[in-house]
Amino acid sequence: MQGVLDWEVVPVKKKGPxxxxxxFGCLSSLHSLNITRGCSFDCIYCYARSFTNSPPRKTVYLYQNLxxxxxxxxDSPFRKTRIKGVVFNTASDCFQPHPDILKATFEAMETILLRGIDLHVLTKGVIPxxxxxxxxxxxxxxxxxIGLVPDNPVYKVIFEPNAPSFVERLKNIENLNRIGYAPGIRMDPLIPFLTDQTDLLELFFKTLKGFDVGSITVSYIHLRPAIRKEFQYRLPELYKKIIQLAFPSSEYHQVGTSTxxxxxPVSLRHKGYQKIKDIAHHFGFTVRVCQCKNPDLQGDLCYSDQSQPSEENLPEQLPLFT
Structure with a gap:
């Protein structure tokens, strides 16, 4: 976690709600909340980098009035919309290891829970x-x-340089088990030829057998324009070639609302998902394919009370690395 210490946390005021x-898809009945703008975990596939108000790299904006x-x-008497639940971390991670971020996170979560509102938390961080x-x-x-993919040290160093390790995230699961939770597992994003190898998947599910976990949802990586630029800038040449092999087509799709x-390719994803399901089944698990991020496949919804997202192909084409 040494890299996190190099990041600057800048207090700013939150403007707007x-x-x-x-x-996005099956989260549409919930409200979202992000403690920060920007994230020190520095995952290079993070779509939040495409936001026009995204902070410079190695900078995190913390909402001091959140x-x-x-x-x-x-508590507003003028609020007309019932808040069914709040989902944390749609564009950052609230468990970045900074005392001010963690303090704001605790106070925000406590504020929500004391009002009887459900709290949905997806994290790659260490829960204190x-x-x-x-x-x-x-x-x-x-x-x-818990965001968790098969343990590949190369993946961790290149794609999630400052995020906690596989073992640290397993500790989250263990600690949640101790207080009565069987947390969901989000295998996202999977990288073809890197984190979907048979031996890694077998070890992954064998390891999970030692814990009590809830639903397991899987999705392969997407390539948004901002992520493509990040890959071009930061990936070593070998891994650029891996991404190029995984995305032979330059066709863009609309996933969610406006992304x-x-x-x-659907054939590669279908084959990969089936392999994952078969291996998971061998170890006693059922894996769901994220419908929101796979609109062209028969998948599953992350929340059962949600309607399925629509699919729309967009004709725009751009080269992968230019």
Whole structure:
């Protein structure tokens, strides 16, 4: 985690609502909340880099007035929309290891839970000890998920340079098990030829057998224009070639509401997902394919009360690396 220490956390004021209605696929009945703008985990596939207000690299903006604005929004007598649940970390991670970020995260989560609102959290970070006490006081309201892909040290160094290790994330699962949770597992993003190898998948599911986990959802990586530029700038040549092999077509699709995205060919994804399902089944697990990120495949919804997203192909074509 040494790389995280090189990042600067800059306090800024949040302008506009703290809670906004999520617009992506099966999250659309929830409201989203991000503690920061930017993320020190520095995952190079992060789509939030495409935001026009994204901070410079090695900088994180922390919303210093977030808890006050959150309280005002939740308690407003003029609020007309019922807040069914709040999902954290749609464009950052609230468990970045900085004391001010963690303090704001704890206060925001406590504010939400004390009002009887469900809390959905997907994280790649290390969950600190005080949060387990908070979660245990609201067992029926917290819905935790851990971002975890098969353990490949090369993947970790190149694609998630500052994020916690595979072992550290397993510790999250263990700690959540101790207080009564079986967290969901989000295998996302998978990189073809790098994290979907048979031996890695077998070891992955064999390792998970030692824990109590909930639903397991999988999706291969997408290639958005901003991510393509990030890959061009930061990937070693060998891994640029791997990505080129995975994305032979230059066709863009619309995934979710307005996201221009290149998808790995459907035949490759179908074959990969079937292999993952077969290996998972051997170890006693059922794996779901994320429908939101695979609109051209028969997949599953992350939340069962959601309607399926629509699919629309866009004709725009761009070269992969130019």
């Amino acid at each position: 703290v809670l906004v209605r999520a617009r 808890v006050q604005e959150l309280t005002r929004q939740l 000890k005080p949060f387990f006490g908070l979660f245990s006081d609201h067992l029926s309201s917290v819905k935790p998920s 221009l995205t290149r998808l790995i």
